[in-house]
Structures are given as C-alpha cells and as structure tokens.
Amino acid sequence: MGGIGKTTLAQNVFYDTIVQEHSALKAWVTVSDDFDVVKIIKIILEKITGKRCATNEQHQLQKDLKDSLAGKKFLFVHDDVWNEKYELWDLLKSSFQSGAQGSKIIATTRNGDVALQMKTRNVQTYELKNMSDDECWKLFVDHAFDNVGSNKMVLSELQEIGRQIVKKCKDLPLAVKSMAGLLRSTSTLDEWRHVLQSDVWELPNCRDIGIVPALWLSYRFLPPYLKPCFSYLSIFPKDYEFGDDDREKLILIWMAEGLLKSQPRKRIEDVGEKYLKALIARSFFQRNTRNRSLSMHDLMHDLAMYVSGRCCFMYDSCKDLHKLSSKTHYLSYMKDLKDTIEFDNLPRVKYLRSLLALPLSNIYSLSDARLTLQMVVRDGECLRALSLSESNITKLPSSIENLKYLMYLDISSTNIEELPVSICVLYNLETLVLSHCGKLTQLPTNISRLINLCHLMIRGTSLKEMSPRIF
Known part of the structure; x- marks a missing residue:
C-alpha cells in the first residue's frame, strides 16, 4: 500500500550508523515507473565515484560499474520499483556481481510480483503491516495538538473527534499525518467536526482514481491561495x-x-x-x-x-508531444533527456506560461538534451518563467524581446558569451540567473532599463564590470 512507510523504513536502515560502518559504497536510487537500466547505472556510478558520467553507452557503463564495485562491499536501495520484466532486472543485476560478499540491495515496491522476481533464494520479502490504532493515535497526537490551549474540556472533545478521524484514515500513516497537518492549524470544535463529517470520506470516486480520501480532504481544506x-x-x-x-x-x-x-x-x-x-x-x-x-x-x-489536470506536463520523450494541448500552460523536462526537444514542431507552445529545465539547481554539466528554441522565443508571448540552465545553447536570439511578459529567466551554466541587447526591453523581468556562465564577460550597456529586476545572480561568471546604473 502506498503511504504505509516502505521508504521511511528503508531510509532508517540506509542511514543507520551501524549499517554505514559495514558498507564501503552506498547509493540510493528512486526508480519509479521507468526502469531505465542505463539511467539507474549512471545514478549509482555517479554517486559512488563522485564523478559525472560522460557516456550513455550501456556496455561501457556496466564495465565501469563492475570495475568500481570490484571487491568492495556495497549497499544499494532501489526505491519504488514497478518493473515486472525480469530480463531488465537480470541485466541490471549483472553489473553488481563483482562486489564483495555481504553486499546488499534493498528494494521497495507496492507490487508483490516485483518483489518475487527481485528476491533471492536466501532472502524473503517483508510485507509491512498497517499501524495499530494506538500507533496511529500517537502519530496523530505528535503532529496535531501543538496549537491547542489549556482548556481541558475542549481538549477532551478534540481528542474524541480526533480518534474518530484517525479511524477513517484506515491505519495509513501518510493519511494520519495529512489529517494532523490540516487540523494543527485550528483548535475549534466546529472545524474538527466539519472535517470528521465531510462527505469526502465516503466518496467512491476518490478510491476509483487512486486518491486517498484523507489527502483529498487536505487539499479541499487548503486556503485558496495555497x-x-x-x-x-x-x-x-x-x-x-x-x-x-x-x-x-x-x-x-x-x-x-x-x-x-x-x-x-x-x-x-x-x-x-x-x-x-x-x-x-x-x-x-x-x-x-x-x-x-x-x-x-x-x-x-x-x-x-489530478488537481492540475492537463495544465502541467512533464516532457519525457518525443512520443509524449501528442499529449500536449492548448490547456498545457506549464511544461518541464529533465536535463538528462536524450532526445532533441524540437519545439519548432509544437504550435501549441504559444500557450505556455512556464518552460523549466529540471532540476532547478545546477549540477555544473551541460545537459544531454538538445533544444531548438526559435518558436519558443517567437511565439511564446505568454511565457512568465523560462529556465534553460545547463542547456546546450550558446546564445539567445535577439527575438527574446518577444517575450514581453517574461519575469523569470535562468540561463545558468551555459556557454553563452554575451546577452543580446534586445533583452533590455524585457521590462517585466524580475529574476535573471546567469550563475556559472563562465564565458560571459559583460552585460549589455542598457541593462539598467530592466526596471523591475530584483534578483540578478552572477556567481561564477567572468563579468569584469557592472553597469553603474544597475543599482
């Protein structure tokens, strides 16, 4: 069951001080839906060597990992595994066999079939049980009663309501914490009763779409601005x-x-x-x-x-482009994407408000993804936030001036040598991130025209001077 505490238990083992003393090499990999052998090997290899892998060639990566593990004891966690294809697991597992005896792999999964195909003859799977009523109540109390006053009668009534709410959480720790997080901000009996008596607890469509009622309630009771x-x-x-x-x-x-x-x-x-x-x-x-x-x-x-609908979209590969629609306002992609992202073939780009390269933080290495941005800067008139950090771009086109509503621009850790003069007409720009653009030596003379600029990040650039009027 999701939210029962599998990852939490694995974390407690992984970071235990005694366990750390017995494992020379450690790596945590969140696998999720896409069991990409190359990606998993790269993550492990980069974590145990502290170096970024320059290749995506599977056989070379497997050889490098085998060499790095040779004769050493390791502990790897594969969290949230969904892969049911044994051949993929067998292919990945072959990269680990050079490790020392006593090395361990912990896998967490919601799928019993996945656990069966990954386990060895000497190791049994461990099924987490639901928390007891007393354990759930203790968890709720730890998080929910911070703001309750000293009125013993009110506290007693809140506890009675709280126990009924905890029962509705079906012994699921995540649901209990979610309810406690919702109720800790208020100590009024009416609001606690309102949560207890909500019809959401009985809505069948919540379970049909895989949404835990307690989490849906948490969202329903969020302030509108959140x-x-x-x-x-x-x-x-x-x-x-x-x-x-x-x-x-x-x-x-x-x-x-x-x-x-x-x-x-x-x-x-x-x-x-x-x-x-x-x-x-x-x-x-x-x-x-x-x-x-x-x-x-x-x-x-x-x-x-679920609540964002088709408004937000995470781009994984070219085959996903047909899923985009005029309702897609927020689009992101991971920097380790191997495809060329050809936005030129995407006329719906004009509806975008955000285009983000992820992760937002820099890992100081050019992205594997290749971008073609002509249409974005030509037709992306609705864009408010644009992040191209660590991308392969070497210059911004002068047509960047078309993005007149742009307020956030991140081109950090790219090989850009200069900014186009036309960037100075982006009068709504509030944040400009240029960090670690090592080849950037100067800013446009009229950069001070960016009258709404509040955040200019230039650490790691080669700028020699600043415009005297920019401050």
Whole structure:
C-alpha cells in the first residue's frame, strides 16, 4: 500500500550508523515507473565515484560499474520499483556481481510480483503491516495538538473527534499525518467536526482514481491561495528533491507566475517562504532529515497531478508531444533527456506560461538534451518563467524581446558569451540567473532599463564590470 512507510523504513536502515560502518559504497536510487537500466547505472556510478558520467553507452557503463564495485562491499536501495520484466532486472543485476560478499540491495515496491522476481533464494520479502490504532493515535497526537490551549474540556472533545478521524484514515500513516497537518492549524470544535463529517470520506470516486480520501480532504481544506501553488508542483517529477537552491528558485517562479499575493510590510519573497512552510506544516511536503531537502510522497504527487489536470506536463520523450494541448500552460523536462526537444514542431507552445529545465539547481554539466528554441522565443508571448540552465545553447536570439511578459529567466551554466541587447526591453523581468556562465564577460550597456529586476545572480561568471546604473 502506498503511504504505509516502505521508504521511511528503508531510509532508517540506509542511514543507520551501524549499517554505514559495514558498507564501503552506498547509493540510493528512486526508480519509479521507468526502469531505465542505463539511467539507474549512471545514478549509482555517479554517486559512488563522485564523478559525472560522460557516456550513455550501456556496455561501457556496466564495465565501469563492475570495475568500481570490484571487491568492495556495497549497499544499494532501489526505491519504488514497478518493473515486472525480469530480463531488465537480470541485466541490471549483472553489473553488481563483482562486489564483495555481504553486499546488499534493498528494494521497495507496492507490487508483490516485483518483489518475487527481485528476491533471492536466501532472502524473503517483508510485507509491512498497517499501524495499530494506538500507533496511529500517537502519530496523530505528535503532529496535531501543538496549537491547542489549556482548556481541558475542549481538549477532551478534540481528542474524541480526533480518534474518530484517525479511524477513517484506515491505519495509513501518510493519511494520519495529512489529517494532523490540516487540523494543527485550528483548535475549534466546529472545524474538527466539519472535517470528521465531510462527505469526502465516503466518496467512491476518490478510491476509483487512486486518491486517498484523507489527502483529498487536505487539499479541499487548503486556503485558496495555497491551492495553485500546490498544483504547480505537478510539473516536477515524482521523488524530486527540493534543496535550498531549488526552494529559492521555486519561490521566484511562483512570484513570476503571480501565485504569491502581496501582504502589507512583507517582501513578496517572504510571502513565498510562508506559503512553502504552510505546505510543509500540512504534510504536503516531507523533510528528508539526511540532507534537509524537501520531497513529495508519491500519493501527494498523484493528487497534485489530478488537481492540475492537463495544465502541467512533464516532457519525457518525443512520443509524449501528442499529449500536449492548448490547456498545457506549464511544461518541464529533465536535463538528462536524450532526445532533441524540437519545439519548432509544437504550435501549441504559444500557450505556455512556464518552460523549466529540471532540476532547478545546477549540477555544473551541460545537459544531454538538445533544444531548438526559435518558436519558443517567437511565439511564446505568454511565457512568465523560462529556465534553460545547463542547456546546450550558446546564445539567445535577439527575438527574446518577444517575450514581453517574461519575469523569470535562468540561463545558468551555459556557454553563452554575451546577452543580446534586445533583452533590455524585457521590462517585466524580475529574476535573471546567469550563475556559472563562465564565458560571459559583460552585460549589455542598457541593462539598467530592466526596471523591475530584483534578483540578478552572477556567481561564477567572468563579468569584469557592472553597469553603474544597475543599482
């Protein structure tokens, strides 16, 4: 069952201090739907060597991994596996056989057939059981009662309502935490009763579409200003980790998209941070304690995908282009995409508001994806946010001036040597990210015309001077 705690248990093992002492090499791979052998090998190889792989050739990658593992004890976690093709697993497994005796692989999956095909004769699968009623109640109490006052009568009534709500969560930890996150922001009996008596608990279509009722309730009770920020997150892939850099850029993109509402005596960026913290408090995000990053549980991501409809789209390959429509306003792609992204063949690009290269943070290596951007800059008149970081582009066309509503532009870690003068007419631009453009030596003379520019990121460039009027 999704949300029962498989990944959490695997994390506790993976980061246990005693386990760390017994494994020279460790790697965590979130596999999800696409069991791409080349991609998985690259992730493991890069994590255990600390170097980026320059090749996508499968046999070379397998040889490199075998050489790196030779005679060494390792621990690998393959999280959220869905692959039912034994031949793919057998192909991947052959890369691990040079490791030392005592090496281990932990796999988590919702599918019993996947577990059977991956297990060895000496190791049994472990099926997690639902939490007991007492354990669920303790989890709820830990998260829900922070804001309750000292009135013992009110507390007693809230506890009674809370126990009934926990029962409706069907012993699912994620659902319990979600309800606790929703209710911790209020201590009024009426609101707790409203949640308990909601018809959502009994809606059959919730289960038909795979949405846990408690999570749907959490979304239903979100303040209106948080709902679009949450649905926007469906543009990111499952298991995406938001580090500090990603969080900063996400807030700036929300700002560019007009999703943040100004508040008296508050910087709009601080409003964005407040929104993010509110989503964390309500368990729409979960914290990864090992590195302080944020991520969304798969079931939360499914919910975001559902509520966003066809508005957000994650581009995986050319075969996906037919799925785009005039309703697609937010489009993203992963930087390790092997295809050439030919937007020139996509007339619907004119409806886009966001086009993002992911991850938002830089890994300081040019992307494998190749871009053709002529149509984007010619017809993307609705674009508010454009991220091309670590792409293969070497210059921006002068027609960038057509993107008159653009508020966020990220061309960091590219080989761009200069910016076109026409960029200076993007009067709505609020954020310009040029970090690690090592060949960039100067900015256009009239850069000070960008009267709304609030964030100019230039770390790692070769700029020799700044326009005296830019400040």
